[in-house]
Structure formats: C-alpha cells, structure tokens
Amino acid sequence: MGLIEIAILSTMNLNGFQYRLLILKKKIFSGIFCMLLGLSPAHAEWHGEVGVLSNYVYRGYSKSQGNPVFQGHLDYQNDNGWFTGLGLSQVNFDSLRRSNLATVEIKPYVGWAMPISSNLRTELSVSGYIYNGNIFGQAGDYAELNAALHYQDWLSAKVSVAPNAYQRHVTIPNYELIYRRDILDTVRFSGGLGYYQAKGLIGQNFFYWNLGVSWFLTSYLALDIRYVDAYVKEHFDTDLDHDEFYPRPLTNKYLLSLTVGF
Numbered sequence: 001m002g003l004i005e006i007a008i009l010s011t012m013n014l015n016g017f018q019y020r021l022l023i024l025k026k027k028i029f030s031g032i033f034c035m036l037l038g039l040s041p042a043h044a045e046w047h048g049e050v051g052v053l054s055n056y057v058y059r060g061y062s063k064s065q066g067n068p069v070f071q072g073h074l075d076y077q078n079d080n081g082w083f084t085g086l087g088l089s090q091v092n093f094d095s096l097r098r099s100n101l102a103t104v105e106i107k108p109y110v111g112w113a114m115p116i117s118s119n120l121r122t123e124l125s126v127s128g129y130i131y132n133g134n135i136f137g138q139a140g141d142y143a144e145l146n147a148a149l150h151y152q153d154w155l156s157a158k159v160s161v162a163p164n165a166y167q168r169h170v171t172i173p174n175y176e177l178i179y180r181r182d183i184l185d186t187v188r189f190s191g192g193l194g195y196y197q198a199k200g201l202i203g204q205n206f207f208y209w210n211l212g213v214s215w216f217l218t219s220y221l222a223l224d225i226r227y228v229d230a231y232v233k234e235h236f237d238t239d240l241d242h243d244e245f246y247p248r249p250l251t252n253k254y255l256l257s258l259t260v261g262f
Contacts, residue, residue, distance in 0.1 A: 048074040051259035054252070056089060059174060059196045060208030060230025061247040063091045063105065081113040083125075093135050093247055102131035102140065111146070123148045137243035140166040154180055166245050170200030186216040202246050206231045212255070220262070226255045 050072045056064035063069075075085030087107035094101055111125025125146045134140065142165055148158040156178040165172040174197065180190035191211040199205050212226025232249045 045078075046074075046076050047261070048072070049259050049261040051257055053255065053257040055250075055255055056091065057210075057228050057250065057255055059194060060206060060228075060232060060250070062250060063089070063093060063247070065092045065095060065248060066250070066252050067092055077113070082111075083113065084108075084110045091131070094137075095248075098134070098137065100133045102133035102135050104132045106130040106132075119152050121150050123150075135166060136245050138167065140245075142166055165198075165201055168201055168245055172201050173197045183213070188214045190214065204233055206233075210255075220260055222259050222261070224255075224257045224259070226257075228253050228255050 050070070052068060052070055054068050055062055055066050056069045056071075069090040071087070071089040073085065073087045075083060077083035085108070087105075087109075089105045089107070091102055091105045107127060107129055109125055109127040111123055113121060113123045115121045123146075125148075127144045127146060128141070129144070130141050131139075142162055144160050144162040144165075146158060146160045148156060150156045156176075158176045158178070160174045160176075162172045162174075164170070174194060176192060176194040178190070178192045180188055182188050189212075191209070193207065193209045195205070195207050197205045208228070208230035210226050210228040212224060214222055214224040216222050228250065230250055234249060
C-alpha cells in the first residue's frame with residue numbers, strides 16, 4: 001500500500017519543503033496510521049517505525065481489549081511501484097482463561113502501486129494476518145485482498161475482501177474513505193469513515209469512523225490524538241458460544257499513540 005496516499009496520516013508531496021527534516025517527519029507521521037489501520041506505505045526504499053498505542057483499534061473493534069500495545073513496521077518499495085513489508089503488534093482478543101491464546105499478530109504484505117494521472121493513483125495488494133496462537137478457541141490466520149484509489153494527497157478510497165476471515169468460512173468485505181489536511185507545518189487533521197460488512201462474522205454490518213490530530217514533536221517522533229467510534233450493537237457473553245468470533249465493542253474511544261520512525 002502506498003504510504004503517501006492511503007494512510008490517514010500519510011506523508012505529502014512537499015515539493016522540497018524543508019527538505020530532509022520535514023520529509024523524515026512526514027514518514028513518521030504516516031507510520032502511525034499505517035499501524036492503526038493496517039495499511040502499508042510507499043515512496044520510500046526502506047522505512048520503519050516502532051510505537052506504543054493506548055488501544056489497538058481495527059475497523060471499529062479492539063484487538064487488544066482496550067489495553068495498550070507495542071507495534072512495529074518495516075517496509076520496502078522499488079522504483080517500479082512494487083512494495084512489500086511486515087508489521088508486528090501485540091494482540092489480546094479473548095478474556096477467557098484458555099491455553100494457546102494469540103498474543104502476537106504478524107502482518108506480511110506485498111503489492112503494486114501505479115499512477116493513473118497527475119492526480120490519481122491506484123494500488124493493489126495482498127495482506128496476511130498470522131497469529132502465534134488461537135483466537136476465540138481456534139486458529140485465526142487469514143489473507144485479505146486490497147484495492148485503493150487516491151486523489152492527490154488528501155483523499156483515499158479503499159476496498160478490502162477477506163475470503164475466509166479469521167478462518168470462519170465467510171467472505172467479509174470492508175470499505176473505507178480517508179481524508180487528511182495539514183493545519184500547520186507540523187500538525188495534521190485527519191479522519192476516516194468505514195463500513196464493515198461483517199454480518200457473516202459477528203452477525204451485523206456496521207459503520208465506524210475516527211477524527212484526530214497528529215503533531216510532529218521532533219524529526220523522529222510523532223504524537224497522535226484521536227477519537228474513534230463504531231455503531232456496533234451490544235451483546236451478552238452468555239448468548240455466545242465460547243469459540244464464536246466476537247470482539248468486545250469499544251469502551252475507551254480516545255486513542256493515543258506515540259511513534260518513533262527510522
């Protein structure tokens with residue numbers, strides 16, 4: 001996925017503005033939401049970041065039960081538009097005491113980015129979600145197909161399809177719109193709206209959204225403050241099979257993240 005257009009906190013085409021210093025800041029800036037949204041970067045040969053997040057929010061639900069997590073990301077892209085990378089994150093889906101619970105998510109990806117015109121570009125990619133243990137009582141590794149369209153550096157649309165999401169034998173699509181604008185040289189406003197067609201997975205389809213601001217503290221350090229929400233119906237644990245996939249709805253909806261880029 002392209003770092004420049006697809007992430008809510010993506011880097012900009014700066015036309016040489018403040019050269020290396022601000023370019024480094026924008027790369028770090030983009031890395032925050034690459035991790036938050038599961039997106040992947042472009043327009044850099046090698047790039048990486050490590051960060052701490054107050055919650056691992058993914059498409060309107062938490063992959064960490066509202067707890068802080070550490071994440072890391074490394075990616076590469078060549079001049080022909082091919083890119084690949086790997087993300088790592090702590091996870092905690094299940095509150096029951098079971099053996100072999102997943103605690104780490106590994107996300108490899110590969111794809112291709114292509115310009116359509118001076119204002120438009122597209123990207124196609126395949127992502128994997130690999131876990132070191134079980135999710136709600138069974139294996140949850142799966143793959144996802146992604147297609148994205150970006151207008152300049154401020155608007156992106158993305159469609160993703162998981163043919164066997166979390167190995168629950170259902171095909172789950174997801175749709176996203178992403179907007180971002182710089183307020184100051186070191187501050188960016190951004191937001192996103194998504195629709196997760198997850199009825200086959202958790203019994204309902206729902207909208208999710210976020211609004212927030214990011215701030216470059218230094219050339220290598222960025223802070224993001226964000227409000228996230230999802231229109232997910234409440235459920236009761238007594239109504240669920242203990243092996244059924246059903247992450248808890250969001251409780252703490254304010255999300256903080258601090259990221260160091262390299």
